[in-house]
Amino acid sequence: MKNAELASQAGNGPVPLLEIDNVTLQYKTTEHLVTAAQDVSFKVYPADRYILLGPSGCGKSTLLKAIGGYMKPVQGRILLNGVEVREPNPERMMVFQEFDQLLPWKTVRENVEFALEASGRLQGKAAAERAAYYIDKVGLAKFIDSYPHTLSGGMKQRVSIARGMAMEPAVLLMDEPFAALDALTRRKMQDELLRLWDDTRFTVLFVTHSIEEAIRIGTRILLLTPHPGQVKAELNSIPAAEMGSASQVALETRINDMLFAQH
Numbered sequence: 001m002k003n004a005e006l007a008s009q010a011g012n013g014p015v016p017l018l019e020i021d022n023v024t025l026q027y028k029t030t031e032h033l034v035t036a037a038q039d040v041s042f043k044v045y046p047a048d049r050y051i052l053l054g055p056s057g058c059g060k061s062t063l064l065k066a067i068g069g070y071m072k073p074v075q076g077r078i079l080l081n082g083v084e085v086r087e088p089n090p091e092r093m094m095v096f097q098e099f100d101q102l103l104p105w106k107t108v109r110e111n112v113e114f115a116l117e118a119s120g121r122l123q124g125k126a127a128a129e130r131a132a133y134y135i136d137k138v139g140l141a142k143f144i145d146s147y148p149h150t151l152s153g154g155m156k157q158r159v160s161i162a163r164g165m166a167m168e169p170a171v172l173l174m175d176e177p178f179a180a181l182d183a184l185t186r187r188k189m190q191d192e193l194l195r196l197w198d199d200t201r202f203t204v205l206f207v208t209h210s211i212e213e214a215i216r217i218g219t220r221i222l223l224l225t226p227h228p229g230q231v232k233a234e235l236n237s238i239p240a241a242e243m244g245s246a247s248q249v250a251l252e253t254r255i256n257d258m259l260f261a262q263h
C-alpha cells in the first residue's frame with residue numbers, strides 16, 4: 001500500500017497529491033548566488049487547479065522547474081504521492097509559454113505519439129489512439145496530419161497541451177502557457193482548458209502573473225512576494241459563474257493590494 005493511502009486510512013484528512021515542504025531554490029553562477037524561492041510550502045490536492053501568482057522574477061518558473069524535477073532544492077522537499085521528486089518523469093508533464101515546443105519535422109499526430117513512445121508510456125496502436133483522442137479534445141482533429149509551421153500560435157499551443165494531457169500525468173505543470181497569445185485567443189484557450197478540466201478533472205499547477213487569469217483558471221491561488229519568492233497568502237478563487245460579477249472585482253482588488261503591499 002502506498003504511503004498516501006496509509007496516511008489517509010490513519011485518519012489524517014485528505015492526502016495531498018503534491019507537497020512542497022519548506023523549499024528553497026538557488027542558482028549558482030560564477031559570480032553570484034541567486035535565491036529564487038525561499039522557504040516555500042504549499043499542498044496541491046487531486047483535481048486542484050492550483051495557481052502560482054506573483055511579480056516577474058519572484059521564482060514561479062523556478063518552482064515549477066523544481067517540481068518538474070529539473071532542479072534540486074537546497075533546502076526542503078518536494079513530494080508527489082509521498083515520494084520525493086528527484087528527476088523529470090512523465091507523471092509531471094510541463095507545458096511552456098513558447099510556441100516552438102513541437103518537433104517541426106513531425107505532424108501534430110506524430111508529435112503527440114512521439115512523446116508517448118519516447119517516454120515508454122504507450123507504443124504503436126495504443127499510442128496512436130491516445131494521441132488522436134487528445135488531439136480531438138483540443139479541437140484539432142482536422143489538423144492531425146498537419147505540420148507545426150502551418151498552424152497558428154494558439155493551435156501550436158493546443159498541440160502542446162494535447163501532448164501533455166496525453167501522458168495522463170499525475171499533475172500537469174503549465175508555465176504561462178497563454179502569455180504569448182493575443183487577448184482573444186488567450187481567453188478562448190482559458191475557456192478551453194476549463195472545458196477540458198470539466199471533462200477529465202486532471203490536476204494542474206499553473207504559473208501566471210495575470211491576476212485576472214489566476215482568478216479565471218484557478219481553484220486556489222498562491223501569492224508570492226517579489227524576489228526572492230516567499231509565500232504571501234493562499235486564497236480560494238471564485239466559481240466560474242461569478243466571473244464578471246462584483247466578487248471578481250473584489251478578489252482582484254484584494255490580490256492587487258496584497259501583491260503591492262509593502263509588508
Ligand SMILES: Nc1ncnc2c1ncn2[C@@H]1O[C@H](COP(=O)(O)OP(=O)(O)OP(=O)(O)O)[C@@H](O)[C@H]1O
Nearest residue numbers: 027034036055056057058059060061062063209227
Ligand atoms: N538560469 C538562471 N541562472 C541564474 N539566475 C536565474 C536563472 N533563472 C532564473 N534566475 C533568477 O531567479 C529569479 C527567479 O526567476 P524565475 O524565472 O523563476 O521568476 P518568475 O517569477 O518565473 O518570473 P517571470 O514572471 O518574469 O517569468 C530571478 O531573479 C532570475 O533572475
